[in-house]
Amino acid sequence: MSTLTIEDDHFELDGEPFRILAGAMHYFRVHPAYWKDRLLKLKAMGLNTVETYVAWNLHEPHEGEFHFGDWLNIERYIELAGELGLYVIVRPGPYICAEWEMGGLPAWLLKDPQMQLRCMYQPYLDAVGEYFSQLMRRLVPLQSTRGGPIIAMQVENEYGSYGNDTRYIKYLEELLRQCGVDVLLFTADGVSDEMMQYGGLPHLFKAVNFGNRPGDAFDKLREYQTSGPLLVAEFWDGWFDHWGERHHTRSAGDVARVLDDLLSEGASVNLYMFHGGTNFGFMNGANAFPSPHYTPTVTSYDYDAPLSECGDITPKYEALREVIGKYVDLPEMPDFPPVVKQAYGKVELDEWAPLLSQVDALSTPEYSTVPLPMEMYDQ
Template sequence: MLIFTLRKEHRRRLLALVLIILVLVLYRINWSGLTPAKMSRRNLGLQAESEDFTLEGEKFRIFGGSLHYFRVPKLYWRDRMLKMKACGLNTLTTYVAWNLHEPQRGHFDFTDNLDIVEFIKVAEEVGLWVLLRPGPYICSEWELGGLPSWLLRDPGMKLRTTYKGFIDAVDSFFDQLLSLIMPLQYKKGGPIIAFQVENEYGAYAKDPKYLTYVKQALLKRGVVEMLMTSDSKDGPELGYIEGVLAAINFKKLGPGLVSFLDKVQPNKPKMVMEYWTGWFDFWGGLHHVFKVDEMMEIVGDILQKGFSINLYMFHGGTNFGFMNGATDFNQYKPLITSYDYDAPLSEAGDLTLKYHKLRELFHKYIDRALPDPPPPLEKAEYKSIEITGYLPLQDTLQYVAQPISSKSPINMENLPFNNGNGQSYGYTLYETIVSSGGKLNSVHVHDRAQVFVDDKSVGILDYNIIEITVPEVQGNKKLSVLVENCGRVNYGEKIDEQHKGLVGDILLNGKPLENFRIYALEMQPDFLKKLGSAEWKKPLQGPLSPGFFRAVLKIDSQPLDTFLALPDWEKGVVFVNGKNLGRYWNIGPARTLYLPAPWLHKGDNEIVIFEEHKAGKTVHFQRHPVLGDITYDT
């Protein structure tokens, strides 16, 4: 035995060397299982120099899932991330919603539920890497694809191009956002291993210089990690740029996308940036469901081919407030409040059959035990509550910004409110005087208008109904047009055309109406607070003009998640303790609104409902959602 024939000091050195080699071997074997908190060497980062990703020189595979901080209450971020980790995921991806962070030009908000730094740090604590998708455009079935509506005040605006007005705004936002994000990069000791350059630009591709601009905008502000693009079959060739790894998006794997990757980046790792686990729903449609077995077959095929994968969505969450997007491919279709997406984690964060099947599959590819997921969050079926107060819309106008007078209608974005940033969301009320009835028509209603004569409803105008009859009137009467922004388009070529309100004339018997008084009904928290001091009336029976209805939910113990239901109501918005829960509409598909426990408290909880047409008498609560009749995606 050679080791015993060596001198004592040489034996010590040799044993020490063997021990070092053994430690290094074990370290290399378990590298892929290390969490961000345990990584020590931070020199190379994520690399794509062969058919496999490497992280710090070691083979690495992305098992990712999409979770958006802006669609989930902050107190639930950790719960959702722990469930991701327990499913076998090692990476979290999220978009950044510019419109929330900069609601007015130059006024930034990264606090509370918009604290993206905290969100990323929680991911790191849980043991997840982060792939950040900062936009500036994100699609995401989110209002205007995440772009702030004040951009549309510029009459020459060309979104998602190198138009100076747009890139100046992007530069200002990136200055703020990336100054917060840079210390969280992998090479700086944080969990962010990659950034995405814009989003699915190949399907838009209005400016060949634009993607290069976004790439440089990231690099010049200190991004040192890998850059990626992502595109679906709608245009991968136009969304690819040199020096940036191309990734693909799909629900079903076709040969075209893979052959494109082989052509533009041979011998590089293949990444599915968005594997669509489900789909989103539109008002008046059906609830989309993607069959579990079919999904699992495709995911299994992706993994067998050695691809990295990101599940979009792993947890969809909710389009709280007025943040749902829309599509317009020759027909305008707004999305519903729920963004359940038929994802592995339900809207309320519950484990689904998809979750359990994915966990079994991922475990086969991971040489370590998976942690148990957190226990399910308990749900409550609170007793139904009665409506106790009513305020007609006209009684609440004293609590909004002073109206403006204008000879012609002005669209939401160009109204002189919010420090010159216009109105972004909600409703706009246009009032004028008429002295006759007749045919009222307009193709300039974006998106839906209820018309009143002396506060009595006479009809609806929208994209499909462009003419109604106004009854004959005696003398001068007030004609009111209440226009709702139902959600700006988030995808497609009509993104520049998303002005809301009355975007042109409205005609009575062929003549444009004039001399309007215009109110911005944004329904922000300060407005809801003012309603608290109003003199609420006793609820009336029969047809009512639009108005606000008040009820109180008394909770005697620790609040629990629940689902709010309004089976006898028609269309409107619900506010709970001043927070905008989202829109409801009896055309479905969804019949409930998710009400998370963090938005409730022990004691009295105020519920305010803005109803446009027909109010009910009660508010109901239940343990389970009703997402509507199903259509199976094929």
């Protein structure tokens, strides 16, 4: 059994100094057949921890209907990481952002016309409570304090970018503890006064999210957390794409330089993303900026990450591995087999059908005297 603790300006694990070197990889964006390959590549890069969000809307697509098998077998994902010698950080939300449909919140919440999300609205809290009871009874036995690989969990997600109901953050903290979570809890927010003030609680450990200028970010963090280790919960090494935009890229040299800077400060870090994967189905999220323009995310979540969407090692991977090697002893680089790909060639569509003429084949009619939101029809 292991416990991650805070001692002065550093973390300790079982009484020994420990630096978190993590990479984000979401189990629900990667086919389970590839979990092991991707996790081994994460470890080979010199990282010791994998971080993942938990997508509530996948696990409870309809109220009271829970799924934790196959692609959604988060227990197996965490167990596999532990078997490979990795620790795990879990970010269960309930809101996760993650460029995911409704930030992971299930659409059926909106069937309540009075619904108020991410605050002390009792029907919302009741739904969160039922979800956490189902999720945590699977995760609690996998905590490092019980012999598993989970060393920390996040409370909510970047709440300072959304609201200021600190009673809600306190409620979630207490709910997690009531469910049996006894590992380190933390919050993570962007680098601004408003985000740092509203995103957490004085006694909860604070982490920051950014992509550049680590010195400025740490100075701001120290205004609100004067002691303790520095943790970058999200170091943005790439970015996501919206429909109609060019693919976002960030040079390997630039990312390596900033990573070197923050590691030289003694900070712990989570690379967001290590391996992005894919927004399967219709789970790609959307933004509304520049307001009021609707900007949906594309299906790919490649993110220009060190490990590409199809699992290839990239020059960015190699550059970041070299930087990490300045601070820890790197494992020997395995001879990974090439990722098998298939080119399907040119696909020609020579038939089409007007949408409205196919309505009867696609749906059944619902009648209302006034238009209603899609969620009222379980869409």
